[in-house]
Amino acid sequence: MTTTRNRRWLLTAALAALAAIMIFPLYWMVVSALTPGGQSQSREFYLWPDEPTTANFAEVFTTQPVWQWLTNSLLVAGAGTALSVCVSLLAGYALAKFRFRGRGLIYAAFLVTIMMPIQVTLVPAFLVVARIGLVDSPWAVILPTLFDVVGIFIARQFMLGVPDPLLEAARLDGAGEFRTFRSVVLPACGPLIGVLVILGFMTRWNDFLWPLVVLQGNENLTVPVGLSTLTNNPAFSSPWGAVMAVATVTVLPLLAVFLVFQRQFVQGIANTGIK
Amino acid sequence: MSRSDDAIRVREPAAAAPTHPSGHRRRAAGRRAVAPYLFIGPAALLFLSFSLVPIVIAVTLSFQETATLGEGEWIGLDNLATMTGDGLLRTALVNTVVFTAGTVPTAMLAGLGLAVALNRPLPGRSLLRAAFFVPMVAAGVVVGVVMSWIFNGDYGVLNNLLEVAGLDRVPWLTSPRFAMLTLVVVVVWTRIGFCMIIYLGALQSVPSELHEAAAIDGASPWTRFRRVTWPLLGPTTSILLILNVVFSIQAFDVIYVMTGGGPGFSTTVLIQYIFRSAFADARMGYASALGLLLVAILLVFTLLRHRASRRAEELL
DSSP states (O other), X not given: OHHHHHHHHHHHHHHHHHHHHHHHHHHHHHHHHTSOHHHHTSSOOOSXXXXXXXXXXXXXXXXXXXXXXXXXXXXXXXXXXXXXXXXHHHXXXXXXXXXXXXXXXXXXXXXXXXXXXXXXXXXXXXXXXXXXXXXXXXXXXXXXXXXXXXXXXXXXXXXXXXXXXXXXXXXXXXXXXXXXXXXXXXXXXXXXXXXXXXXXXXXHHHOOHHXXXXXXXXXXXXXXXXHHHHTTOTTOSSHHHHHHHHHHHHHHHXXXXXXHSHHHHHHHHXXXXXX | OHHHHHHHHHHHHHHHOTTOHHHHHHHHHHHHHHHHHHHHHHHHXXXXXXXXXXXXXXXXXXXXXXXXXXXXXXXXXXXXXXXXXXXXXXXHHHHHHHHHHHHHHHHHHHHHHHHHHHTSOOTTHHHHHHHHHGGGGSOHHHHXXXXXXXXXXTTOHHHHHHHHTTOOOOOXXXXXXXHHHHHHHHHHXXXXXHHHHHHHHHHHTSOHHHHHHHHHTTOOHHHHIIIIIHHHTHXXXXXXXXXXXXXXXXXXXXXXXXXXXXXXXXXXXXXXXXXXXXXXXXXXXXXXHHHHHHHHHHHHHHHHHHHHXXXXXXXX
16 A cells, blocks of 8 residues: 555656656746846856846847737737637538538548648748738738638537537527527537637747748737747847747746636647547 | 628518518528538638639649749749759758657657556646646747757756766757757657647546456556557557657748758758748749648658558457
């Protein structure tokens, strides 16, 4: 009895040590953001700065348009997620609850795009956006990512579980198709919407390659792209402190959301794996 | 969408009138025939303009030599010929294979181990689980800059620690010998939580009676894992394998930020090479052809995944 209990504590201790290593990079990001340049640019080993300071934040926020980057990211991720979730819910409903001509074809065509990541169509998609004249506008980031195959599949999967008699009852009561969707189907989709919103927001907030390609002016960048421009910026007295300050600001909002909605996060991520 | 909503609402009073029940039903049936197309319309339209059209353009571009759209010169299969003699492409493909082979099994094994350990009733279990998947929340760029700092040769905390321990400083990112290894370690760090979550989900559906029966038969924990748990995880493992391979082939952000494909070309993977061809060398046509090569590789893996999961289903 005691040996099993000891073994359990041993396992827990080992796991806790591993967990500490997993967490360390994020801890170090925050610590480095709070460390004065003199100490961080040294060969000294430390785990907490002698004199913590917020000077790095002050410097980078005054010399770089970080607030503007955050606003851009919020717009791109917020509007993108809202619109994309609507599109996915509608499409998922059509695929789950209707038999119509061309359904199989549409379904198959959507499926194929799962293995067409944006990197593959990067060049032509950029040329299309350039032709429409959207380069450097937030819409260049938002529009091409509104179609979200994974979101549509998660929505379809969930809506297959909405009982048909519920829909029939609404139709017999004389509700139109859209009314049925809005007042019968949507209220049953709370958990689904939660997962789609969290997953969609996280993907868009963290997105890098596509915004990197279509955004150019320093004022128009999203946070991840802005952050990537800082690493070789010679203007800072403590470049790493400044970079870590922006990195911290980038992660913190998502971290907060994650801690509150952990279950939905995990469910959403598990869903993308099962698709 | 709001227009069709209004239309329905306007028609409702007439439709609900009891004097024309058959007319109501016919109109309702007509609406039901149109409705699915309205529901799927926005998605289909977006799919057309931002997936299908770019794919068609990618195919046409790959037969051209061009820096911008519409000014290309048709060169037939020359891009394909260029590929076969392109030494850098060969390097990029080898690097992609090395990177994939380094990241995928490591992340999956670590994820499986953690899932098995955290599937038991341990003190602080949910806190531990959270700790292991928190790295997934961080953007690839954030991971890239934070890890560049930790692995920095001159001032990085890792080398400072090595020095305290009396060991030599290691040029983690500036030497071709270590750069790929460092990237593999970093990407595994971001991927472990994902593998763990998927395995945890699968483990929870393993019936506990099977374990109890095996335990009564005197099977050791290791035998129970090998004979009972592992076979039942088969379908999950095959799906995870393919997903991880696809993730690794598509990995861009961390590599772009940490090494940019260097030093030299020691960490230039295929996606990095496509980006470089398109936007640094302005060879849009060649980059499109490389993009199609990437699709072909991903297609093979997707088909393999399909077959693997079908076979797994048959076995069960």
